[in-house]
Amino acid sequence: MDRSQISVGRATLGSAVRSRRKSRSQRQSMRSVFGVASRLGLTPALTTQRLNTSRKPYKSQTITEKINPEHLALLVKRQWKLSYVTPLYQFRHTQMTTYARRLSAFIAAEKQKGLAVEVGELQDTFKVCFSVLQGMSEAKDDPEAILIQVKSRPMFAKQDEPQKTVWSGWLACVDGNPEYLNSLPTDFTCLPLFGSNGAEGLSSLVKSWFQINFDCCFGPLDIGETSLEWLAALWTNCNGKSNIQSLKMHWTIPAVHALHVEYTVSADDAWALWCSIRGRSLEESNGTEEEGCIDIEEVKSFMQGLMGHFYRHFRLDLSTGNLNQISTALGSATLNDRIKVSTSIYLISTLRLLTELALLRLPI
Amino acid sequence: MVYVFSVDCSIRNMNDSAKRSLQRLLRRIPFRMLKTSLDKWERLTAEQRRAIDLTPTKRDLIQEILSLCEENKWTEKHIAELQMIYVAENSDQDMWHTYQLVDPDDDARSVDLIQFKEQFKSHFREVQRNVFVKIRKHTDEAVWIRIAWGEGLSPPNNLRASYVVHHLQTPYVYVSSLSSKHKPLLLQALAFSTRHRGIKDANLSGRKLTALRDLLMRQYQHVFTTKFPSPLKEQNQSPLIEKEQSGPSAKRHRMAIEAFGEGALPAIQTAVYKLETKFKDPTNETMTERDEPFRCAVKFSSTNLLESLRSCASSGIASTPLTPLLSSIPLKGRNYFVITDNAPSACSQMSQTKN
Numbered sequence: 110m111d112r113s114q115i116s117v118g119r120a121t122l123g124s125a126v127r128s129r130r131k132s133r134s135q136r137q138s139m140r141s142v143f144g145v146a147s148r149l150g151l152t153p154a155l156t157t158q159r160l161n162t163s164r165k166p167y168k169s170q171t172i173t174e175k176i177n178p179e180h181l182a183l184l185v186k187r188q189w190k191l192s193y194v195t196p197l198y199q200f201r202h203t204q205m206t207t208y209a210r211r212l213s214a215f216i217a218a219e220k221q222k223g224l225a226v227e228v229g230e231l232q233d234t235f236k237v238c239f240s241v242l243q244g245m246s247e248a249k250d251d252p253e254a255i256l257i258q259v260k261s262r263p264m265f266a267k268q269d270e271p272q273k274t275v276w277s278g279w280l281a282c283v284d285g286n287p288e289y290l291n292s293l294p295t296d297f298t299c300l301p302l303f304g305s306n307g308a309e310g311l312s313s314l315v316k317s318w319f320q321i322n323f324d325c326c327f328g329p330l331d332i333g334e335t336s337l338e339w340l341a342a343l344w345t346n347c348n349g350k351s352n353i354q355s356l357k358m359h360w361t362i363p364a365v366h367a368l369h370v371e372y373t374v375s376a377d378d379a380w381a382l383w384c385s386i387r388g389r390s391l392e393e394s395n396g397t398e399e400e401g402c403i404d405i406e407e408v409k410s411f412m413q414g415l416m417g418h419f420y421r422h423f424r425l426d427l428s429t430g431n432l433n434q435i436s437t438a439l440g441s442a443t444l445n446d447r448i449k450v451s452t453s454i455y456l457i458s459t460l461r462l463l464t465e466l467a468l469l470r471l472p473i
Numbered sequence: 474m475v476y477v478f479s480v481d482c483s484i485r486n487m488n489d490s491a492k493r494s495l496q497r498l499l500r501r502i503p504f505r506m507l508k509t510s511l512d513k514w515e516r517l518t519a520e521q522r523r524a525i526d527l528t529p530t531k532r533d534l535i536q537e538i539l540s541l542c543e544e545n546k547w548t549e550k551h552i553a554e555l556q557m558i559y560v561a562e563n564s565d566q567d568m569w570h571t572y573q574l575v576d577p578d579d580d581a582r583s584v585d586l587i588q589f590k591e592q593f594k595s596h597f598r599e600v601q602r603n604v605f606v607k608i609r610k611h612t613d614e615a616v617w618i619r620i621a622w623g624e625g626l627s628p629p630n631n632l633r634a635s636y637v638v639h640h641l642q643t644p645y646v647y648v649s650s651l652s653s654k655h656k657p658l659l660l661q662a663l664a665f666s667t668r669h670r671g672i673k674d675a676n677l678s679g680r681k682l683t684a685l686r687d688l689l690m691r692q693y694q695h696v697f698t699t700k701f702p703s704p705l706k707e708q709n710q711s712p713l714i715e716k717e718q719s720g721p722s723a724k725r726h727r728m729a730i731e732a733f734g735e736g737a738l739p740a741i742q743t744a745v746y747k748l749e750t751k752f753k754d755p756t757n758e759t760m761t762e763r764d765e766p767f768r769c770a771v772k773f774s775s776t777n778l779l780e781s782l783r784s785c786a787s788s789g790i791a792s793t794p795l796t797p798l799l800s801s802i803p804l805k806g807r808n809y810f811v812i813t814d815n816a817p818s819a820c821s822q823m824s825q826t827k828n
Contacts (some may be wrong), residue, residue: 365784366774371772378767382752385759410756417754418767422746423799423811424792425785 175244
């Protein structure tokens with residue numbers, strides 16, 4: 110009796126393992142391609158290319174023309190918690206209404222769990238909207254981004270009160286590595302960047318629904334110190350066109366009581382320092398470099414300049430601490446996984462950097 | 474007839490307004506702190522206090538106190554007392570700015586509480602009429618002053634009162650919730666009633682009132698001597714220990730203590746520096762040759778900034794000897810600095826001489 114049970118157990122386990130192995134091998138093939146890309150991505154040469162500012166033609170007009178203004182208003186001036194997502198299996202941009210219905214049923218069912226009695230109309234308390242964020246992409250290979258909104262009516266609200274958006278999230282791929290995107294089997298859609306804003310509980314419900322339905326997995330997207338430095342430089346570089354007001358950097362230094370240092374540089378002076386670094390390195394490269402292209406070396410010497418000025422006064426070495434946050438009038442980003450873009454003009458440029466980061470963070 | 478009616482009406486109005494401010498005050502105070510503040514307020518009988526202690530919810534408690542207010546005909550004066558008790562008990566919730574009294578008159582040393590009270594109130598009576606001043610001596614000998622300001626003909630705003638804390642015979646005054654509009658009048662009154670000819674910003678502010686006071690009154694263990702005694706040499710000391718003590722880490726540690734002293738330090742939480750100095754970098758010619766200063770602001774913060782800085786100095790994160798900019802916090806008792814290059818300028822409050 111016991112033995113037969115065990116054997117049955119084994120059989121089911123075995124088949125599960127086999128099917129998992131299949132999907133794993135599938136994933137491995139695409140990851141191996143990606144692995145090469147990511148290793149390349151880490152070399153300064155490719156990073157330079159991918160993060161150059163010759164992509165300046167992102168003007169406010171173009172983006173408001175491209176993206177639905179209502180959606181755009183939702184995307185900017187809000188802090189997003191970022192995650193990476195592995196490619197979605199059998200995701201169809203044409204089935205938005207079906208997904209919306211299924212996800213709202215899933216959320217309702219999960220919320221119902223643990224309740225002793227069936228609470229009537231719980232299904233109606235959460236309404237999910239799926240929409241395609243047309244225009245939030247860059248290269249022709251980029252899949253269209255999608256926006257998910259969870260709307261709900263407050264607990265004690267009247268019947269005729271409109272539902273409020275209690276959670277929103279998006280999945281995007283802006284200028285993803287074409288080599289990697291083309292290497293994916295046809296049934297996979299790569300939208301590696303996931304941003305969410307709203308209750309953590311709903312975020313994890315949405316994530317688990319995606320995991321169940323599209324065989325993908327989510328992980329935290331740490332922006333990291335180097336990318337923060339990149340953002341500091343890229344945003345400062347915009348000061349010629351739109352005032353960044355100030356460049357604010359936040360460090361935490363390990364001490365008996367953690368020491369926080371907030372270093373704010375006026376826009377004009379940060380810009381002057383940046384220009385001095387840009388001007389010099391252009392001269393040095395004798396014009397061989399493509400104009401507008403920003404080099405990681407320039408970013409590093411910009412940060413070095415700022416930190417050197419600090420050291421000259423306080424004789425305190427900032428590099429012993431962690432750079433935690435960068436903010437300007439254009440947006441802010443934290444070391445971990447939060448980003449806020451305050452003007453639509455640089456939304457795409459910022460998302461491009463983050464997409465690259467998300468692709469690099471995908472587990473290999 | 475008409476006269477009686479109007480008096481009746483104004484009394485009711487007064488009572489109503491007192492009740493309203495009491496209600497708004499009670500709502501602002503967290504339930505847990507409300508009971509302790511009420512205990513210290515000497516307006517309730519022992520029986521009423523017991524009844525209040527047994528009230529389970531804040532809502533019921535507020536209702537009960539409001540009915541007591543009506544019964545006992547409490548006025549704004551009584552409510553101001555309660556607010557003062559609450560603010561004194563929870564002084565960490567406000568930002569306190571420090572002012573320094575300068576040029577004392579000959580009789581400044583002899584000003585006592587009664588004299589101070591009289592002078593302060595009379596000064597206000599002369600200058601502005603609809604201001605409600607309440608002065609009370611706190612348990613730690615500090616004089617607490619609460620000032621509710623009235624605008625034009627409107628009655629004093631009891632919910633946005635300014636607070637002043639002063640220890641008589643000391644040159645420092647701590648002020649919170651003061652608008653720039655009322656600042657000149659208040660400072661003038663303070664200088665006048667303490668018999669000083671002037672009062673100026675001491676460039677020290679923070680949430681912890683006790684920390685500010687301790688820093689200024691040097692109520693902590695400090696070793697601000699230029700000659701730091703070297704550790705006593707024991708007879709049977711191993712050469713290794715000796716080496717350790719004379720090594721760079723021991724030197725750093727000694728310098729950290731020289732700058733900040735030993736033991737617990739007042740919990741100052743922030744220090745702000747506004748820098749308008751030239752950008753100097755041998756590798757960046759363009760910036761070094763630039764005429765304009767590099768404008769930036771640096772804010773240090775920690776749960777105990779001085780202890781953080783001391784630990785940075787002794788661990789080597791901050792190079793020793795410590796820059797005067799950082800050691801000035803305990804030495805000068807301030808946490809706001811404007812740094813400019815040595816050029817003579819009106820706004821320069823502390824010049825930078827290095828480099």
